[in-house]
Amino acid sequence: MLTIKRLDSDDARALIAGAAAKAREIGVPMCIAITDExxxxxxxxxMDGGKVTSITIAIDKSYTASAAKKATHEYGAASQPGKPAYGIGSAIGGRLMVVPGGLPVVVDGEVVGGIGVSSGTPDQDMEVAQGGLDAFAAG
Amino acid sequence: MLTIKRLDSDDARALIAGAAAKAREIGVPMCIAITDExxxxxxxxxMDGGKVTSITIAIDKSYTASAAKKATHEYGAASQPGKPAYGIGSAIGGRLMVVPGGLPVVVDGEVVGGIGVSSGTPDQDMEVAQGGLDAFAAG
Amino acid sequence: MLTIKRLDSDDARALIAGAAAKAREIGVPMCIAITDExxxxxxxxxMDGGKVTSITIAIDKSYTASAAKKATHEYGAASQPGKPAYGIGSAIGGRLMVVPGGLPVVVDGEVVGGIGVSSGTPDQDMEVAQGGLDAFAAG
Amino acid sequence: MLTIKRLDSDDARALIAGAAAKAREIGVPMCIAITDExxxxxxxxxMDGGKVTSITIAIDKSYTASAAKKATHEYGAASQPGKPAYGIGSAIGGRLMVVPGGLPVVVDGEVVGGIGVSSGTPDQDMEVAQGGLDAFAAG
Known part of the structure; x- marks a missing residue:
């Protein structure tokens, strides 16, 4: 039998609040998704002004980061032409995201969930996702 | 050019808060989704304990209620065997929900969005969705 | 080798114009789709006010009527519980529509396309689809 | 509550008419899709001779341009191997189009919809989409 650590809905709210605060700081309204492990x-x-296309993209970045236990930008690097994971980005009906902005949420060395952010540039998405993690860790 | 009224993210949070309060009152943790018009x-x-299957069901109930401008239980009644809309429940890849728990959000006679709730019985789902609308109207 | 008769884009426009005129006459803004054979x-x-859910439903009604060479309401009757085509409504990922409002376009005894209408009641959808066929036949 | 500007069906017809005129001018029959914001x-x-594969491609180009508020060719540039958005083209089940031919429709600085064109070369698709915007702006 396994015992699993998993973020709860309060944790999810704290992650979103932290990410949204960072999004407002940089002036880019975002879609922010939190998934469990x-x-x-x-x-x-x-957020008001977040992109409609980014709804699914944020959810799928978070899905990838939590369920694969890996930041999406790591998949981006690993899936370049000629690299070992080339082509992974169309897996799972395109849900496996290789664009920056999806980060695992790690507690005591275990992945307990993920955060996915979309609507800005890839750098902005990653910065806002990190903002969520930082606020959560500080909270 | 058309001018459209649409709920914003504050409205969405108020709807979720109202629905979650009702869910706690009846003791059933729920998935609650808010869509725009x-x-x-x-x-x-x-909510902690909400069902994993209910993630998509809540989102699709809200999608149906807002985008078809009709409560999902009305589709349930209209799509019984022998009724005119029989079979509508498998439309749009199964996204057209005919199970109770999806309600349009109406402001000044216009549909500005929708709320979808899932994890309980159909009656509980509908009661919690209505709880969201009531809190929003009172807010 | 086969020689196929197929409606062209002028025909499609005429069908839509006829259906839209009927939709305005009965006061229900509709989604209207035309498919080839x-x-x-x-x-x-x-039309302004047509439902977002009806985009896919109208397209799939037209798809069904033209590609199956059968009106969607005939599938509705044939797929009731206990009837031979029971369950057909979830075929093709739910694209096989059994709700009224999809009619084949027939010229000289051959199906050359289809019209699909959605946003009203099933009766209204069928009436508006028929309005398209009537205007096309008269044109 | 938000107030949104959205193109109406007359606007959509004007955009299609402008794009179709340009398509006839360059002698390439096209699929042309208009989405709202x-x-x-x-x-x-x-158009007669437009490609069957281009039905979905034109719709998805328009979806991308309107819902992401960005021309699809900009995504093409940003998603080349080694670029930050590498891999974005398989997102949303492949609906996120990075091929030229999808342009946002902007009125008074706001994205009110999109136009997507497909069946020609990417340059031709983009030229015809721009033809739609030019005719709409002149109209």
Whole structure:
């Protein structure tokens, strides 16, 4: 039998609040998604002005980061032409995201969930996702 | 050119808060989804204990209620065997929900979004969705 | 080798114009889709106020009527519980529509395309689709 | 509550007419799709000779341009191997189009919809989409 650590809905809210604060700081309205360690959605927010396409992209970045236990930008590096994971980005009906902005949420060395952010540049998305993690760790 | 009224992310949070309060009152943790008037997701929360299957069901109930401008239980009644809309429940890849728990959000006679709730019985889902609308109207 | 008769884009426009005129007459803004005899979309119009869910439903009604060479309401009757085609409504990922509002376009005894209408009641959808056929036949 | 500007069905027809005129000028029959600012289809035309594969491609180019508020060719540039958005083209089940031919429709600085064109070379698709915007702006 396994015992699993998993973020709860309060944790999810704290992650979104931290990310949204960073998004407002840099002036880019974002879609922000939180998934649990099984890749299943716990919470989502589209800030006013966040992109409609980014709804699915944010959810899938978070899904990838939590369920694969890897930041999406690491997949981006590993899936360049000629690299070992080339082509992984179209896996799972395109849900496996290789664009920056998806980060695992790690507690005591275990992945307990993920955060996915979309609507800005890849750098902005990653910065805002990190903002969520930082606020959560500080909280 | 058309001018459209659409709920914003504060409205979405108020709807979720109202629904979650009702869910706690009846003791059933729920998935709660809010879409805008175009059927696109604005906010989502899975309360601790909400069902994983209900993630998509809540989102699709909200999508149906907002984008078809009709409560999902009305489709349930209209799509019984022998009724005119029989079979509508498998439309749009199964996204057209005919199970109770999806309600349009109406402001000044216009549909500005939708709320979808899932994890309980159909009656509980509908009661919690209505709880969201009531809190929003009172707010 | 086969020689196929297929409606062209002028025909599609005439069908939409006829259906839209009927929709205005009965006061229900509609989504109207025209497919060719292969089930492929030729033209589509969402009138102002037509439902977002009805985009796909209108296209799939037209797809069904043209590609199956059968009105969607005939599938509705044939797929009731206990009837031979029971369950057909979830075929093709739910694209096989059994709700009224999809009619084949027939010229000289051959199906050359289809019209699909959605946003009203099933009766209204069928009436508006028939309005398209009537205007096309008269044109 | 938000107040949104959205193109209406007359606007959509004007955009299609302008694009079709340009398509005839360069002698390439096209699929032309118009979406609203939420990414939902408003109008579509496949000119006689337009490609069947281009039905979905034109719709998805328009979806991307409107819902992501960005021309699809910009995504093409940003998603080349080694670039920050590498891999974005398989997102949303492949609906996120990075091939030229999708342009946002902007009125008074706001994205009110999108136009997507497909069947020619990428340059031709983009030229015809721009033809739609030019005719709409002149109209």
């Amino acid at each position: 099984g890749g299943n959605l716990v919470a989502f927010e589209r | 175009g059927g696109n997701l604005v906010a989502f929360e899975r | 292969g089930g492929n979309l030729v033209a589509f119009e969402r | 939420g990414g939902n289809l408003v109008a579509f035309e496949r």
